Amino acid sequence: MKAAALFSFGGPEVLTLADVPEPQAGPGQVRVRVRAAGVQHFDTGIRQGWAPPSIDLSFPVVPGNEFAGVVDRVGEGVTGFAEGDEVLGYTTLGSYAEYVVAPADQIAHKPASMPWDVAGGFSANGQGAHLCLGEMKVGPGDTVLIHAAAGALGTFSVQLARAWGATTVIGTASEANHDYLRSIGAVPVAYGEGLVERVRAVAPNGVDAAMDNAGPDALRASVELVKDKNRIRTMISDEAAEELGVPALGPGRSVERLLELIRLYEQGSIRIHIRNAHPLARAAEAHRELETGHGRGKLVLTVD
Template identity: 45%
Template structure:
């Protein structure tokens, strides 16, 4: 099969397009024909070696954890899916090795859920990591409730744009930080936009004089420091990028695969509650360019990777 891989840590130049071994299907796996994947910042951070302490690499590594595709064959212990089912997945395992930037993936069934019927494969591929992160932080960490005020940082980004929509659906008032050019986009998602940078705390205080009930940090650094002073008494603070949040009395969260959560997100997408904005799409062979674009930052929504439709792998 065709795939993107890297044999050592490094910059985008280590990504190579070529032939890779077809995946082996385990009892609890589902062989999926990948139609689209997506790029998340964690993908290039992993490629640079920053995750080696917690997710060691077994080279060559095929990058990517998000996918949308079609079931080719379920493993013998998988009654949940059948050939031809359309699925989405957050296919993260315990090491970096077999990712989703490939024609085929043997995905553990615990990482999959039905694809939303109303979304394209490119849009659907943007749900898993970003959607699970937003859903789990809002429900498991921040426990956001109707009528509360939630501050979401980088509200136009992949995780932030989903968090805004989900928090709004929960009945919360949402304030979202974003660049001036993304204010209309953030407003359309359901948040009150504020510009980030110097003076952020004063701008948020202007909208929420008593402070906010919850902060969803996707940025870290100065934004996290400012956020600690914006949380109302009994408020909650969570970060997905900076473990130092615990020093401010908050919680750090690293997303985990959860098929029930992923199925819920798929249902919300079918109900029109959740929309995925795809800013740019790259073919599989240009995954290095997709990584470069992600590393530049300021991506509105998601970057998708499309995978060519060719012959089935041997034995499929």
Template identity: 50%
Template sequence: MKAIVFDTFGGTEVLHEAQTEVPEPGPGQVRVRVQAAGVNPVDGKIRSGTMEAVFPTTLPAIPGGEIAGVVDAVGEGVDHLRAGDEVLGWSDTGAYAQYALATATVLALKPADLGWTHAAALPVASDGADRVLDLLDVAAEETLLIHGASGALGTIAVQLAVARGARVIGTAGPANQEYVTSLGATALVYGEGLVERVRALAPSGVDAVLDAAGKGALEDSITLRGGTDRIVTTADFRARELGVVFAEGPARRSAARLAELARQAADGTLAITVGATYPLTDAAKAQQASDAGHGRGKLVLTVG
């Protein structure tokens, strides 16, 4: 099968196309013929080697962990999925490939009205958003500040927080102000003078902060909170030195929750934005865009 592989850690130049063996599903697994794969910032961090302490990688490796595709083969002990089922979820063997193995219990059936690229954009961002909102214990009537509100995780986090009854202030670039507003947040441009602009919108203060941008907003967040309590970042590695929680624990990977959100995405209740798509052979370009930070939504590789 065709796959994207890296044999050593480094920049996007280490990614290359290779022919590899089609994997065989073991007990509890299925093989998925991949139609689309999500590109996440963590993919580039793993490729560069900076995540070795958290995600040890055996080389050579196929990047990615987020897939949407068609079940192609079923392993022993799997009785709720069968060949031909359209699914989305997390892969066990890397997502940048024509075929991937996945643990059957972390796959959700894809609604017919949900396209492949949008399906591949959902698992990681929705799981991360749910996990961080729970870490922050966001509740109705509270004010939540989200940095990077126009990104893949931010897009979902804004909507899920609003669904909880929270008021959301979302920072983003000038070109994404209307987009963030359309998600249900009060949009704000990031950068110099942020503390004053947030205080003008929330004179009583903010109750919690989610930093999904990693662009130096933690100091301002600490000022706004009057300390490090109820601040979580998914993107700024300076978190520990500043006394802020870095959300790095294992993903929950709930197939039931993913199925629920996939249904919402299919009927338009939950907005999923695909910022750009790339063919599998352009995986290096996709990771370059991800490493640089893109302004809106999710980057997705089209495979099928």
């Protein structure tokens, strides 16, 4: 099968279209003919040779940890899914390909109303937002600060916080994305020097919880603004979190989280902006675009 694969680590140029063996569905697994796959910062880390200790990066490596497509084969013992079902789900690696295999408890049926590009980029950022906001105990009446709110993760986080009852969601972004943030229910503020004062100006009664998707400076600003550090989380600034006494984010992807997010999508509480959809053969270009920063919405790969 065709896949966007790595045979060495490095810049985006090492991600190339190649022929690799087709995966086979074992017991408890399904094989999916991929229609779209999301592009994540996790994937760019894999491309550069980074991985959690539990992941084996033996070449060829096929990145990609979220996908949508059509069930192609069903392994022994699988119930609830059949060949031809339209699904979305998550893995650790392998989604930048024509076929991906995943455990049956990591996929869900795709709503008919959800386009393929949205479905392909739905699971990972959605679950990250759900996990982070859940650990922060975001709920009715809260004022919540989301750093880098115009990106894929930020977009999910703003809307999920609102769906869970937050009264005010403040989002940091470059000024070019402020109208976009207003359109998804956030009060925009600009990055940079004076951020703490700008946030206090729009939230004179204080900030209850903050989520850092931008870096250590954003996390430090969050500590200034939020009284209880247990209501702060970071997705990217682990060393700064340890230094500042901010709790680490725990694990927690699950199909139950995914199903709740799908329900919110069907209710109209979450909508996803697709920044760009690149064909599989241009995966390297998608990585370049992601690494420019300050983008709006989600990047995906499409598979014919």
